[in-house]
Amino acid sequence: MKPRSAIHFASAALALATLALSAAPSAFAADTPDPVADAKAFRKYFTDKFPKVKLQDFVNGPYSMNEDLHRQWEEKEQFPPYEFSLDLGKEMFAKPFKNGKSYADCFANGGIGIRQNYPTFDEKEGKVVTLELALNRCREANGEAPFSYVKDEMAALTAYMAFTSRGKPFDIKIPADPRALEAYQNGKRYFYTRRGQLNFSCATCHVQSPGERIRAEVLAPAFGILNAMPIYRSEWSGMGTISRRFVTCNSQIRGVPLNPQDDEYRDLEYYLSYVSNGLPISGPGARP
Amino acid sequence: MRTSMLKSILTVALLIAGASSARAAASEADFKAAYAAAEAANKEAAALRNQWTTTAAAMAAAKKAADSGDFDQAVAASKEAEALAKASIYQATSEKEAWKAIEIR
Numbered sequence: 001m002k003p004r005s006a007i008h009f010a011s012a013a014l015a016l017a018t019l020a021l022s023a024a025p026s027a028f029a030a031d032t033p034d035p036v037a038d039a040k041a042f043r044k045y046f047t048d049k050f051p052k053v054k055l056q057d058f059v060n061g062p063y064s065m066n067e068d069l070h071r072q073w074e075e076k077e078q079f080p081p082y083e084f085s086l087d088l089g090k091e092m093f094a095k096p097f098k099n100g101k102s103y104a105d106c107f108a109n110g111g112i113g114i115r116q117n118y119p120t121f122d123e124k125e126g127k128v129v130t131l132e133l134a135l136n137r138c139r140e141a142n143g144e145a146p147f148s149y150v151k152d153e154m155a156a157l158t159a160y161m162a163f164t165s166r167g168k169p170f171d172i173k174i175p176a177d178p179r180a181l182e183a184y185q186n187g188k189r190y191f192y193t194r195r196g197q198l199n200f201s202c203a204t205c206h207v208q209s210p211g212e213r214i215r216a217e218v219l220a221p222a223f224g225i226l227n228a229m230p231i232y233r234s235e236w237s238g239m240g241t242i243s244r245r246f247v248t249c250n251s252q253i254r255g256v257p258l259n260p261q262d263d264e265y266r267d268l269e270y271y272l273s274y275v276s277n278g279l280p281i282s283g284p285g286a287r288p
Numbered sequence: 289m290r291t292s293m294l295k296s297i298l299t300v301a302l303l304i305a306g307a308s309s310a311r312a313a314a315s316e317a318d319f320k321a322a323y324a325a326a327e328a329a330n331k332e333a334a335a336l337r338n339q340w341t342t343t344a345a346a347m348a349a350a351k352k353a354a355d356s357g358d359f360d361q362a363v364a365a366s367k368e369a370e371a372l373a374k375a376s377i378y379q380a381t382s383e384k385e386a387w388k389a390i391e392i393r
Contacts, residue, residue, distance in 0.1 A: 192387040194379060196340060197340045201387065208390070255338070256339035
């Protein structure tokens with residue numbers, strides 16, 4: 001190769017390498033999840049959409065969207081319909097298992113005031129662990145049969161644990177583990193993905209239409225939507241866990257629900273809780 | 289001329305009637321083939337974690353009709369179930385990228 005051609009070749013190679021290097025980080029950035037930026041944008045979307053709603057009030061779901069409903073809710077809170085569940089949960093939580101241990105032995109701080117830290121990412125398992133799942137694992141580790149994720153016992157236990165965390169802001173952590181980031185991203189994808197014959201995503205109702213009516217119901221904003229869980233729903237005439245809420249949402253849009261605590265639902269809970277970081281736990285709650 | 293024309297019209301009409309009645313009388317084998325196709329499509333939707341409740345309902349209706357010997361209805365419901373399952377597959381496939389369009393950024 002002649003020296004001049006060699007110089008041309010070298011400069012072309014250098015230019016290509018520079019181009020490749022400068023292009024690579026932006027392409028990477030576009031595809032890499034950024035939970036901090038997501039949470040900031042999420043909060044901004046809702047506070048811009050509802051400038052009159054106080055930040056802390058988003059956790060009250062439909063009651064934050066409508067003044068009449070808000071008044072009804074304030075009255076309802078005088079004699080809250082979830083009270084019986086709360087009492088039952090407190091009693092169940094304190095009652096020792098057959099082996100003499102109790103729920104308090106399975107959780108940090110004896111299980112009191114820790115709701116805001118769930119779901120967590122378990123780096124040993126490489127998966128998201130929700131409070132409902134942790135409670136059943138605690139039972140099984142102590143020789144007790146697990147509870148149904150969609151029935152009253154689980155609702156009562158989580159109601160009591162939420163109550164002991166009332167006012168504490170959601171503090172969901174995403175550790176520096178690519179699997180945690182992947183779980184977060186999977187949850188986000190699930191949230192925005194349309195499914196069921198009605199072709200709805202979670203976001204169709206809870207991002208695009210909060211405050212609007214769907215039949216007789218006022219739709220809750222996604223921001224803070226899990227802070228009040230579990231909830232007493234008048235429509236259900238009873239209490240419902242987060243699992244019950246996810247399963248019911250899927251059925252209502254004519255999609256076959258997954259099994260409670262399947263990976264997708266665990267990841268969805270992780271995502272939704274993370275983007276509501278900073279908002280206070282208000283559970284147990286009541287909804288129309 | 290007129291009589292022969294009338295005869296041909298009658299023949300065609302009879303042929304059409306014969307063909308449509310042959311089409312209407314679906315057999316158990318027709319049902320089994322149609323149901324298997326619906327089942328296969330719904331299995332694919334399950335692998336994509338995106339089955340629809342309406343697919344399951346149409347499949348249940350197909351089985352019920354077949355059990356009562358109404359294979360026309362059983363085939364029709366199976367075909368409906370297959371179409372619904374295919375729509376759910378299409379939805380899951382297109383949503384692999386489409387979900388990003390509504391993401392809050």
